[in-house]
Amino acid sequence: MIDILKFMGPEGLFISFLVVLIGIVQLFRVIISKQNNLSPLSKSNPLVKKYDDVNLDKYTNFFRMLGLSIGLTIILAAFEYPTPESVLITLDDTSFFIDDEVDSAFVLPEPKIPQPKKVPKVVIIPVDDSEEETLDIEIEIPEDFDSETVIETYEPDAEEEEEKVENEVHVIVEKTASFKGGMGKFYKWLGKKIKYPSQAKRMGVSGKVFVEFIIERDGSLSNLKVVRGIGAGCDEEAVRVLKACPKWSPGEQRGRPVRQKMVLPISFRLQN
Numbered sequence: 001m002i003d004i005l006k007f008m009g010p011e012g013l014f015i016s017f018l019v020v021l022i023g024i025v026q027l028f029r030v031i032i033s034k035q036n037n038l039s040p041l042s043k044s045n046p047l048v049k050k051y052d053d054v055n056l057d058k059y060t061n062f063f064r065m066l067g068l069s070i071g072l073t074i075i076l077a078a079f080e081y082p083t084p085e086s087v088l089i090t091l092d093d094t095s096f097f098i099d100d101e102v103d104s105a106f107v108l109p110e111p112k113i114p115q116p117k118k119v120p121k122v123v124i125i126p127v128d129d130s131e132e133e134t135l136d137i138e139i140e141i142p143e144d145f146d147s148e149t150v151i152e153t154y155e156p157d158a159e160e161e162e163e164k165v166e167n168e169v170h171v172i173v174e175k176t177a178s179f180k181g182g183m184g185k186f187y188k189w190l191g192k193k194i195k196y197p198s199q200a201k202r203m204g205v206s207g208k209v210f211v212e213f214i215i216e217r218d219g220s221l222s223n224l225k226v227v228r229g230i231g232a233g234c235d236e237e238a239v240r241v242l243k244a245c246p247k248w249s250p251g252e253q254r255g256r257p258v259r260q261k262m263v264l265p266i267s268f269r270l271q272n
Contacts, residue, residue: 021069169214169259175252177215177260186245194241196268197233205232208265211242217257219247227263238266 179186200206207230214223224242229235242264251260 021072024068024072167259169261170251170253171261173251173253173258173260177219177248177251177262179248180246189246190241190266193244194266195237196270197237200230200232200234200268201270203232204270205230205234206269207234208267209234209238210263210265211238212261212263213242215248215250215260215262217250217259219250221245221248230268234268241266 208228209226209230210228212223212225212227213221216222221242224239226235226239229238250257252258
């Protein structure tokens with residue numbers, strides 16, 4: 001039966017079901033109509049002929065056909081429901097079953113830990129030092145060389161070393177360079193000399209301009225450049241003012257003045 005249902009497919013099953021259902025309904029309609037014709041109540045009782053509401057057999061036929069239709073539907077559905085099948089798989093003389101229905105809870109097998117590979121033993125071959133290979137090295141000696149010839153050795157000039165150290169630019173020194181009179185006096189001087197650019201005023205630009213420079217050994221400022229600016233003429237104004245700055249007290253390393261690099265923030269703020 002299951003093989004026939006699988007061969008027919010879902011469309012064939014549906015059409016067969018409709019044909020059988022219509023045939024059964026028509027059969028029962030014929031049977032019930034014959035019973036109604038033979039019923040003495042419908043012919044002899046005048047109340048049934050006059051008042052159809054008192055007819056107790058009015059909906060009997062409808063419920064009979066409905067019950068039969070539902071029963072047939074359940075029977076056909078039971079035949080159509082497939083039962084789970086088991087598949088036998090054979091691999092190298094080992095048989096096991098795979099069911100269509102798999103339990104939701106199962107335990108995974110423990111993974112196999114690979115064993116470490118064997119490292120081949122290292123064989124150390126001793127070397128016989130008794131047979132050493134000798135190399136012939138020829139050194140050419142000048143003809144005018146004698147035992148009284150003096151070989152001059154080079155010794156670096158201390159002044160050159162000091163000049164090299166002094167020209168080196170330091171970031172961190174033993175004594176940091178500072179403005180004469182302190183940084184408070186420097187910012188007071190800066191506030192008097194700096195001018196707020198007109199373009200920055202119109203655009204409402206404000207912020208900090210970071211200027212990098214080197215304080216030379218004599219305290220003057222050199223190599224001024226803006227490392228982070230805000231534009232609108234503020235960067236140029238900060239560099240202009242620092243170029244006219246008085247000399248600082250230079251930084252010192254080992255008691256000697258050295259060149260030191262610094263980065264100084266200059267603030268531009270609009271007053272309301």
